[in-house]
Amino acid sequence: MxxxxxxxxxxxxxxxxxxxxxxxxxxxxxxxxxxxxxxxxxxxxxxxxxxxxxxxxxxxxxxxxxxxxxxxxxxxxxxxSCLGVVVCSRGCTLTDGSRLQLRPAICDKARQKQQKKLCPNCNAALELLPCRxxxxxxxxxxxxxxxxxxxxxxxxxxxxxxxxxxxxxxxxxxxxxxxxxxxxxxxxxxxxxxx
DNA sequence: AACTGCGGGTCCA
DNA sequence: TGGACCCGCAGTT
CATH class of the missing domain: 2.20.25.670 (GCM domain, large subdomain)
Structure with a gap:
């Protein structure tokens, strides 16, 4: 290796x-x-x-x-180590045609709070895509x-x-x-x- | 409030 | 033994 x-x-x-x-x-x-x-x-x-x-x-x-x-x-x-990215679980499209790609909070507690919030664009749940x-x-x-x-x-x-x-x-x-x-x-x- | 680094500690291969 | 990960502490932004 x-x-x-x-x-x-x-x-x-x-x-x-x-x-x-x-x-x-x-x-x-x-x-x-x-x-x-x-x-x-x-x-x-x-x-x-x-x-x-x-x-x-x-x-x-x-x-x-x-x-x-x-x-x-x-x-x-x-x-x-990488925390991945927070996206809209519904994968909605923003007005500029892109997708929501939020920065995961680094602090564990802040990240847990963040995941309870809703997509600012369509109100669907947020989803943390882990890095693999x-x-x-x-x-x-x-x-x-x-x-x-x-x-x-x-x-x-x-x-x-x-x-x-x-x-x-x-x-x-x-x-x-x-x-x-x-x-x-x-x-x-x-x-x-x-x- | 959140970020950042430290380090003790656990679990597992 | 090493990697992943959890947790609390403390200093900074």
Missing amino acids: SRADQRDESDCVCSVGMKLTWDINDPKLPQDLKQFDPFQEWTDGYVRYIYSADDKNAQRHLSGWAMRNTNNHNCQILKK GHSGYPVTNFWRVDGKAIFFQAKGVHDHPRPESKSETEARRSSVKRRVSSPPFTPKRRLIETQ
Whole structure:
């Protein structure tokens, strides 16, 4: 195993991370790097990148996918696994012709609340499509800081649509808040957001 | 309130 | 032994 990385070495438009041979679990990672990868928000597949330790997005271990922290009992390597995407159970079509693809809440409790809400478009139930892209289990992302570099490795191919990016979700949340503007008691009409 | 990372702990192959 | 996952804690946004 672990030779899955050799796939497309041919079209070497590849990243810095893929030009080198390394694994996130290696005792020694490549040193004295002269070049880094630009941050990749939507990684997919069995890929590796090497970011600069100065890259803000890499520092925050960001991803477009909704990734939650996973305890791997290794304080050197941060591991995250994908939560999938929240869709309308009826698969309704939005006015722009697209489908609802909400970002699953990262916090367990918040996600349970989220799943009880209804589709903001057609009021059908929401459905969480779990990620099964890594041999039946969620896609995993690994982050490891070493020297002036942040090493990133992903395992698995997402088998579901993309959720809203984090920034999109935050933008929507704050716009809803602005519209409703802190309701003290609102017994009715709290199905969309906020609580 | 929700996000993020940590780490103790369980279950299972 | 390692991976998936649950849970609570704590600091941050």
